[in-house]
Amino acid sequence: MTVPAKTKHRFKLGDRVRFRLGAHIVAGTVVEDLGKIGAAGEQLVRVEVPLDATYHREFEISTAFLTPAPRRRAAA
């Protein structure tokens, strides 16, 4: 397993992101920017992930593990 490449992307509130959680790739929305308080100055954010239709979880995670995700289309 390789260490994720340091991302130069600075995520901001409302950004859609993806990250690996165990065996799954999950997608969510950045809901809080905690600043660059991670190890070696990594940016930490809170990402809200809808795990199912009624249950949302917030994950505190380094942006080194995040990749941008496409925005969800608005319901027709």
Add this chain to the structure above:
Amino acid sequence: MPSLSLKYWNETAAIALDRMESAHRAVGGTGRGRRYATQQINQSYLVLLSSHFQQFCRSLHSEAAAHLVSAIDPLLRPIVQDSLTVGRKLDQGNPNPSNLGADFGRLGMSFCDDVTSSRNRNAARKNNLAKMGHWRNAIAHQDFTSVTHVRELGGRTEITLSEVRAFRSNCSNLARDFDAVVLAHIKAVAGPNAAW
């Protein structure tokens, strides 16, 4: 070198709290009604102080968790970091000794013992922090008559500026020592080269 959380407390939070001092002076004056106008400022100041200290404690916890997991397998890192931070009491509750002990305990610390043993005055400071929490709750919920608040606040409903300043000084002293004991724990667990 202090944590970024302590730096934020010492700089950004201090500016916000200083503005409450300015507001107190601005509405103080010498005319009638001074006592009542400033009482609202004092109460707001206390609630703002508690919220900024809560933010400091929560940020310090996040910073510590991130450092503790930085050396583990990257595949496990998000899972472990999540397990250390999800559902923290400090996300919703006051930064009182009970909540602090519970949350930092999840990082493997005997937090309150570590803080009180690091400096003689910290036992009293911990009690003052608990008292600040009672004031904060009484003000935020406008409940000065419950059994708990009557017991803890002595039946008082007003707080003085000097008392709020004393609580602020108490928080600053604790912030400095929280930062130190958490860093010592990170070094003990992650190695002597680990640092903020």
